[in-house]
Amino acid sequence: MNHIAQTKEALGPPAGPATAFFARLAERITKFSGTTLAFCVAAGLVLVWALTGPLFQYSETWQLVINTSTTIITFLMVFLIQRAQNKDSLVLHLKLNELIAATKGASNRLINAQDFTEDEINILHQYYCLLAEKAQKENDLGRTHTVEEAEENHQEKVEAHQPKAARRR
Known part of the structure; x- marks a missing residue:
């Protein structure tokens, strides 16, 4: 079906x-x-x-x-x-x-973003603001970014700033 x-x-x-x-x-x-x-x-x-x-x-x-x-x-x-x-x-x-x-x-x-709560929409808006900032910093207009890529980059930054002992866990 x-x-x-x-x-x-x-x-x-x-x-x-x-x-x-x-x-x-x-x-x-x-x-x-x-x-x-x-x-x-x-x-x-x-x-x-x-x-x-x-x-x-x-x-x-x-x-x-x-x-x-x-x-x-x-x-x-x-x-x-x-x-x-x-x-x-x-x-x-x-x-x-x-x-x-x-x-x-x-x-x-x-998909079905119209059904999101206002808080969820604001969170996604913040992600896209980050993507826009990222795109502005690069001179390559053909380069695209996704929310997932922004999350990965964010996670890498968080891990990079953690003490080495905390990273091993």
Whole structure:
């Protein structure tokens, strides 16, 4: 059984028809909301609302219509936009994970780095800061360094500074 089949099995049955329908609807609305047509429709509605002001004597009800409409649309769009960003972020992480997994010499510890704690991320950030410093000291731009190489160098430095008696143990 391949890895994708194992993953599907572990995740359980696919989402039901209602979830699939909502996913398709949300995707269509998200795509449409970023188009020129959507902007023109929204601008047109605001223009129609503004032009009807004299007809309704700029009443509180007239103002309430635009305020309520825009508030509801904004409220719903926040969730749709967040859903789209979550999906895009997940896809980006999957692509990066694939590149890491497929690249010889890459540190597999970075696969699913988005799930790391803040402390773990800070530790890795410090490693990469060390690698950047190391790269700056060398004039060879083609030379690469890995986290593992930095760890080995660090360990060698630690051992070099230990008293000889401590090294023998």
